[in-house]
Amino acid sequence: MSIQISPLAESLPVFLKQHNYSAIAVLADANTKRFCYPAIKNFLPKHKIITLRAGEQYKDLTACEMVWQALTDAQFDRHALLIDLGGGVVGDLGGFCAATYKRGIDFIQIPTTLLSQVDASVGGKLGIDFHGFKNHIGVFKLPEAVLIDTVFFQTLPELELRSGFAEIIKHCLIADAAKWNVIRRRDLHQQDWNDLVAHSVAIKKNIVEQDPNEKGIRKVLNYGHTLGHALETHFLADPKRRLLHGEAIAAGMIAEAFIAKRKGLIEIGLLEQIEEYLFSIYGRVNLADADLEPVLTLTLQDKKNRNGEVRMALLDGPGSCTYDVPVTKAEMRRALDYYRT
Amino acid sequence: MSIQISPLAESLPVFLKQHNYSAIAVLADANTKRFCYPAIKNFLPKHKIITLRAGEQYKDLTACEMVWQALTDAQFDRHALLIDLGGGVVGDLGGFCAATYKRGIDFIQIPTTLLSQVDASVGGKLGIDFHGFKNHIGVFKLPEAVLIDTVFFQTLPELELRSGFAEIIKHCLIADAAKWNVIRRRDLHQQDWNDLVAHSVAIKKNIVEQDPNEKGIRKVLNYGHTLGHALETHFLADPKRRLLHGEAIAAGMIAEAFIAKRKGLIEIGLLEQIEEYLFSIYGRVNLADADLEPVLTLTLQDKKNRNGEVRMALLDGPGSCTYDVPVTKAEMRRALDYYRT
Incomplete structure (x- = not known):
């Protein structure tokens, strides 16, 4: 390609x-x-x-x-x-x-x-x-x-820039800690977009070529996407609450960073950095009690699951990500609760 | 596989x-x-x-x-x-x-x-x-x-046996002249089916493995199928005249053998063998004048075409087949007329 x-x-x-x-x-x-x-x-x-x-x-x-x-x-x-x-x-x-x-x-x-x-x-x-x-x-x-x-x-409207930026942030978090430290010190309008597009494309292409059919390493690209996709799908039916892809993924990245922290995969400092920066760019998706169960149920349809068990890509350090980590419904519920409050 | x-x-x-x-x-x-x-x-x-x-x-x-x-x-x-x-x-x-x-x-x-x-x-x-x-x-x-x-x-009913037999005949005609000479001397009920299934599967597997996406040699498997598919599709809408796949392909093989003969690719003797044997097994599909134009138009949708020009797989000897041969509408019309009469 x-x-x-x-x-x-x-x-x-x-x-x-x-x-x-x-x-x-x-x-x-x-x-x-x-x-x-x-x-x-x-x-x-x-x-x-x-x-x-x-x-x-x-x-x-x-x-x-x-x-x-x-x-x-x-x-x-x-x-x-x-x-x-x-x-x-x-x-x-x-x-x-x-x-x-x-x-x-x-x-x-x-x-x-x-x-x-x-x-x-x-x-x-x-x-x-x-x-x-x-x-x-x-x-x-x-x-x-x-x-x-x-x-x-x-x-593009700022809205669309923000949406795309979430995937750029993801690529930095899973594969390039130094770049993460550059972007997180700048707001949306201070970013060097030409540089970031080339950077993201290079990271993604490198991962995809190693594993085109997502049998292994490619799964790291799903960081933030298990809960992110479930949130996006859940709100899709309601035009007033519909989320942009990037907004949903940003929420997913925070919640899944919390899971990584709870499992001892990352330090509290990285979770705090992610939280602080993503909330500053994306704000907080308003999740009511009634939203939690349907969102959790939707994660069961995630394509990376096996035997009905949710498997996540989780950060295991700055600029590093692992995959196929089994995560229980209770752990996901706790993460969404953390995100909400 | x-x-x-x-x-x-x-x-x-x-x-x-x-x-x-x-x-x-x-x-x-x-x-x-x-x-x-x-x-x-x-x-x-x-x-x-x-x-x-x-x-x-x-x-x-x-x-x-x-x-x-x-x-x-x-x-x-x-x-x-x-x-x-x-x-x-x-x-x-x-x-x-x-x-x-x-x-x-x-x-x-x-x-x-x-x-x-x-x-x-x-x-x-x-x-x-x-x-x-x-x-x-x-x-x-x-x-x-x-x-x-x-x-x-x-x-299976005899009907279904006859339908499948057409593809067996095709495999012999395109790839194994000796086997063609065996089967054409037997009627439907004298065939050794266990042997023929293994024989056909081996021929097809060998060709498919050389060219899984049909960029080249695999196209020989379409002998009889350009006109055959068009006939099958044309009669699909009319339950009274609907053809079994094998019946349509048998008619296609006769018409396309005629084209191969006209182009000097095969001898008259092979055309006569094919005609005689296939008519004896499948009879003749009744084609009215009004059927010809719609059938010819349908060949334009064949997936092997290029630039709106029909490309056929044509026999170029007993047990041998070539492909990507451009064929005009006039040549196909002549072949259908030959088949009819």
């Missing part, structure tokens, strides 16, 4: 010249069609554009059917290319549609949000949500290329 | 002992649940059974959703096993559901028809039909094992 961090005016024509596609389609959502598609349109030969409704709630089978139908109507053959232009939803769903259309056509990712640049676009996890379960149906397949142009997220 | 041809009473317990699954489900259709499931039930530990409606017309997304939902309801994790017990529909659809549930759980194929034993169960082509297009959505993924027990097809 080739990952290019450079202006699309350079990377896209080079990629297309190296390949010989029978047809090209761009998959966008309503937002990226309006704001990002104009930036690549002129570098493409004749192509088709397919537009999704914007939002995680449309990352479902119905949207897949629409994409498959559009590719079929255009009589795309196996030598066609799908370009996913958007954030995580477009990339995950578009990648899955490409990986399954006629048993697989090529696709490339052009991530347009900070979050998808540092996370979803790298690593080949593709899929859709299914009846309320996040990324429940999907496959692992690497794109032919990931083309990252940091020009896109410079126009 | 391990392929065992032996009684399931031996192969299934051995396989399960070598693995350590967190949960097991059996996918069957209404027929195999009744006739085949009793034969394996007692060799399995605690398991769940999921039942599909029987028939190619149910090999669709709706059935996938039902299977995914059943796995979710039973809280199956990534370390679970799905056992596909049935013919091509159960194997293709069940394999696809397993390959995409939580981005992939293990599955094994226990093919219960002659056709699926010699064809679908070997090779990892998984998928479903989509809006009338056969196997349009799917992935390539090999099962953990294929367990073949020839006891199943000994109770």
